[in-house]
Amino acid sequence: MNQKSLSAQNKTHKQILSFLKNRKISKVYTEFSSSFNTKENLAVAVSGGPDSLALAYLAKCYAIKNKITVKFFLVDHKLRSESTKEAASVKKILQNIGIICKVLRWKGKKPSRNIQSLAREARYSLLAKECKKNNIKHLLLGHHSNDLFENFLIRVVRGSGLNGLVSFNKRVKYKDGDLNILRPLLDLEKNDLINISKRVFKSFIKDPSNINETYKRTRIRTLLESLEKEGLDLKKLKSTIDNLRDSDKSIKFYVKKNLKDNSLHIKTKDICILKHNFFEQSHEVVFRSLTFVIQKIGKKYYPVRGKSINELINQILLKTFSKITLGGCFVESVNETILISRENTDKIQVL
The missing domain is CATH 1.20.59 (Chorismate Mutase Domain, subunit A)
Structure with a gap:
């Protein structure tokens, strides 16, 4: 890298790290960086929503501070006519702070049933292949505490056993075990991530499927919001999940x-x-x-x-x-x- 390019990179890095001067963002970064400890290269799955953009920012800060390489990938499922245009918009949003994102496309005939589950499986498969190609063993996902609660309620509705109820973990192995799926935001609230996206990127993409009542996850999300209004204490729900996880550890022993x-x-x-x-x-x-x-x-x-x-x-x-x-x-x-x-x-x- 020549001197001019190096100087431009240093300027961009200073700009990225400057947001950490904000007390709230700094607190989130501290929690994020303490949730995993690795000096190996990472990959980040980006969708364009506030949670994944916040993850991209936090991962970039971590990469700069620890002098490692982070790859950013976005999967275009092509399930909606506007998805390719949205992917281009996300690339541009990230590029504004020096983050280069590669778009991976789900090719072939799309399913007419069980769409979300099959799309999720295709997404993981595409991301895993790209990680293997780049010799990356850690893939970061943007799931936060609200996702944890939604997943718990979905499993309750399905009648899952204890193992299923607590299966949404910060760290799991993907298929053959060569790739670690990491969820470093799992203890963080969505509002904290929205705050980062607004301050750093000024905007984010709103996925219309998130308000589509056809999908069970959307209906569960709506139910969770209603339960909060009725007095559900999410901190107590988190405590319940943690207690169940402790019981699960005993059984695993x-x-x-x-x-x-x-x-x-x-x-x-x-x-x-x-x-x-x-x-x-x-x-x-x-x-x-x-x-x-x-x-x-x-x-x-x-x-x-x-x-x-x-x-x-x-x-x-x-x-x-x-x-x-x-x-x-x-x-x-x-x-x-x-x-x-x-x-x-x-x-x-x-x-």
Whole structure:
């Protein structure tokens, strides 16, 4: 980089960091930077909303202060006619403070049902591929505390178990485990992020899908707003979620212990043997342990449906089966043990 370019870059960096002189923005940055500790390069998923723009700004500050590289990506799902124009607008908004953003496009035929879920899956896939291409192991998402509450209520409506209710974490592994999904804003409120976007970028994009009552998340968001007006204390709701998360950690401890003490994984044959004692734990521990084993041996990204796992546990306890398939695995009873192996072409009972 020549002297002129270096001088321009330094000027831009000073301009970016100058906003940290604001007390509120500085406080948010402190919370943001303390939520993860890495000197490795990062990627940021941008959408154009106030939360993701605030994330982009905070990540850029972190990059400058820690002398690392941050890549910024925006996914254009092309589900709306104006989405490409909006993506160009977001690029321009970011470019005004020296942030270069690459647009990733979801190509091919678009779904007519389950749109939000499939679009989210496509978004993660595109972002993960770009991170792999750039040898980046950490992807930052702009989810904040309001998203945490919405996700919790969605899971309540679905009848999710404890593991599902607290699944929205600050740090999770994506698919093969090579990419860390980080949510450093999860303890921050949306209003704080709107304040940053207004001060730094002067504007942001309003996604019309956020007010479209066709989508469950939008209806849950509206419900949450109504509950707040009726006196729901979000701090107490956050405390409830934290308490549930602590309980979940305790269960995970016993699941890990059960897997260690009562199962044997023969890696060379990719077979897992479950001892009799494996099924003498509490139901939740057995349920999670068995789900983990079948998902691991079957090499599936998503776990088997809970209903199928419960049916299998009942059959094992009642000793009413000899051999079935589930989640890409053979599950068979051998003396006092359960043998789980990868499925082949044999025709047997399917659960």
